Amino acid sequence: MPQIPQLADQRILTPAQVALALNIISRMDFLRLKAIARLHARGLPPDVGWEDLLQEAFTRAMVGSRRKPQGVAMVAFLAGIMRSLRAEHWRRARGGPASCETVRIDHQRDLSHAAELRDPTSDLEQSLLACEQIDAIERLFAGDAVALGILAGLAEGRSATQIRASMRISKTVYDSARKRMRRTLLREGLTCGLN
């Protein structure tokens, strides 16, 4: 006669664990996604953790509310879901569709002649939260002047070429700094959940 398993022995699997069990992602992808979730959670309110974001992305992929386009790697697809969840949050926080961040006034592309304007609709609380998170990211690269310079360039929406030109650094120096930044972010991602 078949035995009913002990209830206490049953494990509740999270969507992420199910994906791992079904070989939808590898163990390395799992860690890659953990670091990505940690990163994107920086753009969310403090009460939303990176675990919530990661599980939500897995859930949306598994229930089919988001369809993976052919040829897109699973990690890139799930990262895209997390990115859009974050964007969705900011849109809701602003109370409407995303505002256009850049207004072109001619066809030239020289950023050295860019004028900076404050968005008058920006909510103070959102701005404070974002400033806090930018500071936290900068602290990760404290002492690495090149990395901090790159970060400032990324914040302004500059391309790699523009950043290298404005910082007067070679491609090798730039690439090596990006590699250091990636390793720092991976370390940060691997240690989250330990506290």
Place this chain on the structure above:
Amino acid sequence: MRTKLTLTTPAAALGRILDQLDRDLIEASDEDIMEAARDLGMNPMMKGSAAFLGLQCFSLAEFFECDALKGLLQERAAQNPAALQAPKRTARRPKSDRAN
């Protein structure tokens, strides 16, 4: 002359940073992850590695062993002493009796 107006909000700046850094992580190789783990003294290839912490879930056994839950149950029991009494069970008949 300035030729471009850029609306810069901290939220927009944060969004741009996160979108760019996220690409770096997507493109990170397995070796990059292993190196980062080695820096921390972790071995992701090992079963139960600390690198996977935070991605695990409680088993029901762990849930019922949880100190917070035990404390809550004891607190409730103190408020309602009747709850401490085990329910009366009727004596079970031996199998031989049931067959008849």
